[in-house]
Amino acid sequence: MAAYVDYAKYYDYDHAIDTDLAFYINYARQYGSPVLELACGTGRLLVPVAKAGFEIYGIDLSENMLSLCRRKVEKRDIGNHVHLFCADMATFDLPRKDFALAYIPVRSFMHLFTQEDQLACLRRTYDHLRPGGVFIVDVYAPSYSHLAKEQEEGFHLRREVAMPNGHRLIRRDRFLRNDPVLQIQHYEICFEEYDEAGNLINKRTLPLDTRYTFCYEMQLLLESVGFEIVDIFRDYDKNPFDGTEEIIAVARRPG
């Protein structure tokens, strides 16, 4: 996805969250190595999972995101059990097909814009799991108020963060339009970086489109490639799905 080429520079400041980390580490503890993270990005989750001792493989389409991940892996000296590949999650083919656990966290599955690519990704993942292996995919639950929007909106402030170099980063988002046929919401995000004196030193506006998937649709997609549904949660505390927040589907390759 082209946006992440430019997004990489600010991703870790923008996504300084770890609310999903305990959830994924607990699954890794339950199912063990090797673990596969699809769309691993800068290693926000991959690095702490590797530090916890798991053998982990990560793939991502953006070399810029991956190079930040590689730097962290080198710095923390965990390279002997981390394997990174620049690959598309709809077509990847890794040298091993015995993963105990695979996941696509933080709604990255929403960057697959056609049902063909969604199914291809799920099939590739299924083929990389050992029998009995578990797969987790996390997307936003479609919000009816968002789907009802018709008019383009102006930018609104999403967050403001202090960067370690003393600069200030401001992120603004705006909704552009819904495509109800393709189930795609077109968005833009805008980063502004200000130096210590308050001068604007960089401004980037990036498209960030997402395809939404309904819960029954997700179940059918998973089942149609052979997965059995184990659980569907609405949050990382494992509260059952109720139509709000997220669709966190836990599925299993029968074994």
Ligand SMILES: C[S@@+](CC[C@H](N)C(=O)[O-])C[C@H]1O[C@@H](n2cnc3c(N)ncnc32)[C@H](O)[C@@H]1O
């Ligand atoms: C929201 S970030 C998530 C990164 C990381 N998993 C995390 O938890 O912070 C989305 C990632 O999806 C990657 N991506 C988008 N489309 C992809 C595709 N078709 N195949 C592989 N990676 C993709 C982007 O490059 C980006 O790194």
